[in-house]
Amino acid sequence: MLTFHNPDHHLHHASELKDGKVSPCFELPHRADTVLARVRQVGLGQLAIPAHYGKERYARIHSERYVNFLESAWQEWTALGHRHDALPLVWPVRDLRSDIEPEHIDGKLGFYAMDAGVAITAGTWQAVRRSADTALNGMDHLLQGNRSAFALCRPPGHHAAAEYMGGYCYLNNAAIAAQSCLDQGGKRVAILDVDFHHGNGTQSIFYQRPDVLFVSLHGDPRRSYPYFSGHRDETGSGAGQGFNLNYPLPHGTDWGSYATALDDACKRIRAYQPDALVISLGVDTYENDPISHFRLTSHDFFGIGAAIASIQSPTLFVMEGGYMVDEIGINAVNVLQGYTGGV
Numbered sequence: 001m002l003t004f005h006n007p008d009h010h011l012h013h014a015s016e017l018k019d020g021k022v023s024p025c026f027e028l029p030h031r032a033d034t035v036l037a038r039v040r041q042v043g044l045g046q047l048a049i050p051a052h053y054g055k056e057r058y059a060r061i062h063s064e065r066y067v068n069f070l071e072s073a074w075q076e077w078t079a080l081g082h083r084h085d086a087l088p089l090v091w092p093v094r095d096l097r098s099d100i101e102p103e104h105i106d107g108k109l110g111f112y113a114m115d116a117g118v119a120i121t122a123g124t125w126q127a128v129r130r131s132a133d134t135a136l137n138g139m140d141h142l143l144q145g146n147r148s149a150f151a152l153c154r155p156p157g158h159h160a161a162a163e164y165m166g167g168y169c170y171l172n173n174a175a176i177a178a179q180s181c182l183d184q185g186g187k188r189v190a191i192l193d194v195d196f197h198h199g200n201g202t203q204s205i206f207y208q209r210p211d212v213l214f215v216s217l218h219g220d221p222r223r224s225y226p227y228f229s230g231h232r233d234e235t236g237s238g239a240g241q242g243f244n245l246n247y248p249l250p251h252g253t254d255w256g257s258y259a260t261a262l263d264d265a266c267k268r269i270r271a272y273q274p275d276a277l278v279i280s281l282g283v284d285t286y287e288n289d290p291i292s293h294f295r296l297t298s299h300d301f302f303g304i305g306a307a308i309a310s311i312q313s314p315t316l317f318v319m320e321g322g323y324m325v326d327e328i329g330i331n332a333v334n335v336l337q338g339y340t341g342g343v
């Protein structure tokens with residue numbers, strides 16, 4: 001399996017507001033370095049640096065003004081004399097207005113963010129666009145007739161919606177790759193999100209569309225971030241009704257119950273007969289993950305890969321979350337080896 005990786009991810013090393021304190025973000029550069037080292041250690045396959053894609057490819061999923069905001073935010077922030085990370089201070093919640101884009105960067109930061117887990121730094125724009133390029137090149141690799149590819153994306157993307165960032169995510173790499181498949185002749189794409197956290201951004205982007213089936217297994221939002229999406233009754237709307245499937249699972253979920261939900265999800269995806277399958281591969285379902293609450297062991301990740309292989313579609317794995325840095329490489333590559341061993 002070919003792995004695309006983006007060395008520019010090191011340009012993004014942000015802080016986050018968590019537990020009432022601004023502290024180093026859990027989404028560290030070392031995460032991707034650890035996964036890449038494991039890919040090399042097991043000899044998973046060749047490595048490749050992604051080609052450069054134009055902003056218009058990101059704008060197939062995100063609004064043009066949002067993409068332009070990501071590109072210009074740091075310059076607008078430092079024009080005020082700031083040299084530290086940019087974080088929002090106000091959001092358009094409840095009956096506050098969000099029909100007018102503010103001109104001031106303080107207003108824009110809240111207008112385009114769902115939380116304070118998405119600091120903007122000097123290198124953020126370059127890192128996030130190259131992360132999206134990584135997924136785009138992975139999808140092109142599938143469209144050239146290959147069975148699978150691994151897009152080692154960092155920063156991750158599944159919390160980012162058309163016009164907002166959140167949860168360490170800025171551009172929705174998986175959604176951008178899925179759209180690229182459809183733009184190049186694909187009729188149906190399935191996205192399976194196995195990250196501990198609900199992919200609210202991916203759900204939002206495709207919620208009214210039947211050409212992308214979104215399926216997510218995640219911590220029950222009544223007790224798990226992002227808290228405000230991911231319930232079972234969110235099944236799509238309009239033409240997209242029935243093409244959004246959520247499997248919220250309780251804290252403490254182990255392989256037994258996880259595998260039951262995963263098998264059902266894979267059956268639903270097989271029935272959809274997608275031209276391509278995109279996996280939002282978060283491994284924060286790991287029992288020792290510092291910010292999550294499932295109980296999967298490293299060995300269980302082989303089973304996730306084997307279940308995905310049973311769908312028998314061309315498959316792009318897109319890296320999302322996972323914060324137990326020492327084991328993130330083992331767990332992510334166990335999925336990939338479970339897949340290749342099962343195809």
Ligand SMILES: NCCCCCC(=O)NO
Nearest residue numbers: 117167195197225321322
């Ligand atoms: N800052 C709050 C927690 C962000 C979760 C990020 C993640 O792993 N999403 O999948």
Ligand SMILES: [Zn+2]
Nearest residue numbers: 195197284321
């Ligand atoms: Zn996560």
